[in-house]
Amino acid sequence: MQPLFSMSYSVTPIATIHTPFREKFAIPRQPQLATAATGKIHLQPPFNSSQAFEGLEHCSHIWVLFLFHKAMPDLSQTPRLQVRPPRLGGNQKVGVFATRSNHRPNAIGQSLLKLEQITGTCLTVSGVDLLNDTPIIDIKPYIPYADCVPTATNSLAAGAPALISVIWAEEARQQAEGHQQRLQQPVIELIQQCLSQDPKPAYQTPSPQREYGVRLWDLDVKWHYPSTDTIRVLSVLSA
Amino acid sequence: MQPLFSMSYSVTPIATIHTPFREKFAIPRQPQLATAATGKIHLQPPFNSSQAFEGLEHCSHIWVLFLFHKAMPDLSQTPRLQVRPPRLGGNQKVGVFATRSNHRPNAIGQSLLKLEQITGTCLTVSGVDLLNDTPIIDIKPYIPYADCVPTATNSLAAGAPALISVIWAEEARQQAEGHQQRLQQPVIELIQQCLSQDPKPAYQTPSPQREYGVRLWDLDVKWHYPSTDTIRVLSVLSA
Numbered sequence: 221m222q223p224l225f226s227m228s229y230s231v232t233p234i235a236t237i238h239t240p241f242r243e244k245f246a247i248p249r250q251p252q253l254a255t256a257a258t259g260k261i262h263l264q265p266p267f268n269s270s271q272a273f274e275g276l277e278h279c280s281h282i283w284v285l286f287l288f289h290k291a292m293p294d295l296s297q298t299p300r301l302q303v304r305p306p307r308l309g310g311n312q313k314v315g316v317f318a319t320r321s322n323h324r325p326n327a328i329g330q331s332l333l334k335l336e337q338i339t340g341t342c343l344t345v346s347g348v349d350l351l352n353d354t355p356i357i358d359i360k361p362y363i364p365y366a367d368c369v370p371t372a373t374n375s376l377a378a379g380a381p382a383l384i385s386v387i388w389a390e391e392a393r394q395q396a397e398g399h400q401q402r403l404q405q406p407v408i409e410l411i412q413q414c415l416s417q418d419p420k421p422a423y424q425t426p427s428p429q430r431e432y433g434v435r436l437w438d439l440d441v442k443w444h445y446p447s448t449d450t451i452r453v454l455s456v457l458s459a
Numbered sequence: 460m461q462p463l464f465s466m467s468y469s470v471t472p473i474a475t476i477h478t479p480f481r482e483k484f485a486i487p488r489q490p491q492l493a494t495a496a497t498g499k500i501h502l503q504p505p506f507n508s509s510q511a512f513e514g515l516e517h518c519s520h521i522w523v524l525f526l527f528h529k530a531m532p533d534l535s536q537t538p539r540l541q542v543r544p545p546r547l548g549g550n551q552k553v554g555v556f557a558t559r560s561n562h563r564p565n566a567i568g569q570s571l572l573k574l575e576q577i578t579g580t581c582l583t584v585s586g587v588d589l590l591n592d593t594p595i596i597d598i599k600p601y602i603p604y605a606d607c608v609p610t611a612t613n614s615l616a617a618g619a620p621a622l623i624s625v626i627w628a629e630e631a632r633q634q635a636e637g638h639q640q641r642l643q644q645p646v647i648e649l650i651q652q653c654l655s656q657d658p659k660p661a662y663q664t665p666s667p668q669r670e671y672g673v674r675l676w677d678l679d680v681k682w683h684y685p686s687t688d689t690i691r692v693l694s695v696l697s698a
């Protein structure tokens with residue numbers, strides 16, 4: 221008999237998720253940090269039947285297992301055993317199994333999302349931290365008595381990351397309000413929540429001249445750091 | 460471009476776990492219900508380096524993603540959209556994505572285990588609900604601020620299952636004590652904890668004559684129901 225660990229197993233997506241996030245930069249580091257980040261999970265055949273999630277309406281939260289489809293390991297390379305989590309400033313290395321980094325031997329992620337609504341075979345979720353079009357391989361109910369362990373500790377990630385102040389250039393605010401109307405999405409709130417996580421690498425000390433940018437929906441959002449502890453949104457333009 | 464959902468992805472185990480559980484019957488339905496159920500996770504090459512989990516010593520609990528290697532879906536069959544969870548008596552059907560059933564489109568499970576010890580490249584964990592030799596495909600740290608949601612609700616599984624009384628035939632108790640010495644394992648406590656979950660299907664009304672049995676380590680444990688609300692351990696013998 222072959223040893224079990226040499227077995228490989230093929231997984232196939234059951235759904236995709238549509239989210240505002242078009243690139244990895246500025247996605248909050250854990251789910252639930254940006255409550256305005258909503259997504260729509262579209263079940264794929266043969267799972268696009270309401271039978272497949274009958275009962276899920278009794279659950280406030282779901283675990284979503286997904287593929288890190290933009291961080292697939294290169295199988296011709298030696299697997300990476302250590303990563304540099306942004307949490308620790310981006311310079312310090314820790315073991316890959318001590319982090320939730322997307323660079324993993326098996327490119328599977330696990331996010332806890334709030335289930336907002338079930339409409340036909342589409343699930344609306346909030347608090348998402350997934351790239352648009354991420355392939356989803358499983359949905360499991362959150363089971364509070366088993367999953368919520370108030371005594372658990374993790375001193376590498378003891379609390380939610382500290383927030384940075386976000387202010388807006390008047391013009392950027394007006395642009396965002398216009399797009400909010402057009403997209404029928406919480407543009408201002410999502411930009412506010414994502415940027416307040418301070419997306420730039422912690423080891424960078426930004427000069428006020430340096431501009432940063434990210435794509436959310438079809439919008440190019442630009443900002444800079446007038447001082448090291450403040451972000452100022454400069455513009456929110458259609459890409 | 461092919462639609463993403465037609466992509467399949469191959470996962471390869473990074474570790475195996477050794478546990479007392481030799482069959483699915485009588486395994487607690489969620490992790491942490493039997494704290495005496497300990498397991499040893501053995502990392503496989505090339506991950507059997509302490510580098511791969513440096514920093515994990517800061518975490519009290521870990522998520523283990525694993526393959527349901529004894530419940531692999533038959534790919535020649537139409538996928539099952541509904542299951543009958545034991546929790547609901549084993550008769551009522553619910554959607555597969557509303558349960559943690561092991562019969563899933565992608566046979567991946569997710570268990571929250573307590574990390575007891577790291578010795579070389581072996582992790583000792585407790586509260587396990589995994590079959591012996593289960594292939595493990597990922598280990599991720601529990602992040603309390605993100606994973607523990609005290610306000611979450613799930614009315615399909617609102618609390619830990621009710622416990623049933625477990626009493627011991629004098630002979631069974633003595634046998635268990637002997638094996639406990641020999642195996643250096645918490646034999647009595649684990650039998651007590653697993654049986655108090657009442658492993659039999661909820662729709663069965665057992666006659667006192669009917670014997671049930673399960674294999675734990677190399678032991679055959681036998682019991683019956685002298686009344687519907689009590690289990691009596693009859694024997695604990697080497698298999």
